[in-house]
Amino acid sequence: MRNVALDGLDRLPRAVLPIGTDYPPGLLLDWHEHRRAQFLHGATGVMVVDTAEGTWTVPPRRAVLIPAATRHRVRMLGVSTLSLYVEPDAVPWWPGVCTVVDVPPLLRELLLAAVEFEPEYDLSGRDGQVVALLLHEIAALTPLPFHLGMPASPAFAALCRAYLAEPDVAVTNARWAREAALSERALTRRFREQTGESPAGWRSRARLLAALPLLRSGTVTEVAGRLGYASPAAFTAAFTRTFGSPPSRFRGR
Template identity: 75%
Template sequence: MRNVPLAEVDRVERAVLPIGTDYPPGHLLDWHEHRRAQFLYGATGVMVVDTAHGTWTVPPERAVLVPAGTRHRVRMLGVSTRSLYVEPDAVPWWPATCTVVEVSPLLRELLAVAVGFEADYSRSGREGAVATLLLHEIGAGAPLPFHLRLPDSADLARLCRAYLAAPDAGVTNAAWAARAALSERALTRRFRIETGDSPAVWRGRARLLAAVPLLRTRSVTEVSGRLGYASPAAFTAAFTRTFGTPPSRFATRPGAGEGGRVPGL
C-alpha cells in the first residue's frame, strides 16, 4: 500500500500492515498515536520523532520503533517512509519506549516488497512469509543512540525544547538557572535526576543530534562551524565518540552551501 491512511485499513485482520508514504519537505506529522506498534523506516531523508519524554533523530536508512499507544509527532525532512503497523500481541518483545535501530540490507529489501501488498494480502504463501520474516529481522536490529531524554518537570522541559529548536554553543548553565529561577547547583542536581545527564552534557548531545539533519545539505566543515565547534576535527571526534560513526557517513552533499535552519521541534 502506498500513501494510504492507516485509519482506512487499521481493522483489517493482518498482524502486519505495510504502508509506504511520501512526505513533502519539512512536513510535520503532528501529535497522534496508533493502536498498533509502528516500525517507521525512512528510505530517504531524516526524521525527528518527539514524545513527552524524549526526542529521537532518525538518520537516513534507519528506523524507529514506536510502541503502541505512544503519543508522538514526527518532522519529516525529505522523507519517503516504509512503515509497518503491527498488532501489539504479535510483538511482545517490542521496546517500551521509542528506539532507533539499524536496518539490515535484507530488511530494506523486504520493506520494499511489502509496501506493494494489498491490505488483505494472503497470509499463506509468499506474502505471509515476507510479513513473518519482517518481524524476525526487526527483532534482530541493533539499537542506536540517536536520542535524548527530556526532563519530566515542565520548567526544565521548556528549556530543553527551546534549545532543541535553536542549539547554541554559547548557552551556559548560569543562563538556564536564571531562566528557571534556580541556583546553578540546584539546576544541575534536578537535571541529573530527571535526565541522567548534566545540563552541559545534555546540550552537547543535543547539538550533535542537530548535526544529523544539517548534514543532508552541508559539509562536515560547515556543520561544525554552525554548531560552534573549534574545528571539523573536534566535531568529528565528538560525533564519532557519541554515535559510533563519523558525521561524514551522513553528509550526502559534502560540497553543499548554506541555507535553511536547524530543524527543531
C-alpha cells in the same frame, strides 16, 4: 500499499500492515497516536520523533520503533517512509519506549517488497512468509544512540525544547539556572536526577543530533562552524565518540 491512510485499514484481519508514504519536505505530522505499534523507516531524509519522554533523531537508512498508543509527532525532512503497523499482541517483545535501529540491506529489501502487497495479502503464501521474516529481523536489531531524554519538570522541559529548536553553544548552565530560578548546583543536580546526564552534557548531545539533518546539504566544516565547534576535527571527534561513526558517513543522505 502506498500513500494510503491507516484509518481505513486499521481493523483489517492482518497482524502487520505495510504502508509506504511520500511526504513533502519539512512536513510536521502533529501530535497523534496509533492503536498499533509502528516500525517507521526513513528510506530517504531525516526524521525527528518527539514524545513527552524525549526526542529521537532518525538518520537515513534507519528506523524508529514506536510503541502502540504512544502520543508522538514527527518532523519529516525530505522523507519517504516504509512503515509497518503491527498489532501489539503479535510483538510482545516490542520496546516500551521509542527506539532507533539500523536497517540492514535484507530488512530494507523485505520492506520494499511488503509495501507492494494488497491490503488483505495472502497469509499462507509468500506474502505471509515475508511478513514473518520481517518481524524476526526487527526483533534481532540493536538500539542506536540517537535519543535525548526529556526531563519531567515542565520548566526544564521548556528549556530543552527551546534549545532543540535553536541549539546554541553560547547557552550556559548559568543562563539556564537564571531562567529556572535556581542555583547552578541545584539545576545540575535536579536535571541529572531527571535525565541521567548533566545540562551541559545534554546540550552537547543535542547539538550533535542537530548535525544530522544539517549534514544532508552541508559539509562537515560548515556544520561544525554552524554548531559552534572550534574546528571540524573537534566536531568529528565528538560526533564519532557519541555515535560510533564519523559525520562524513551521513553526508548528502
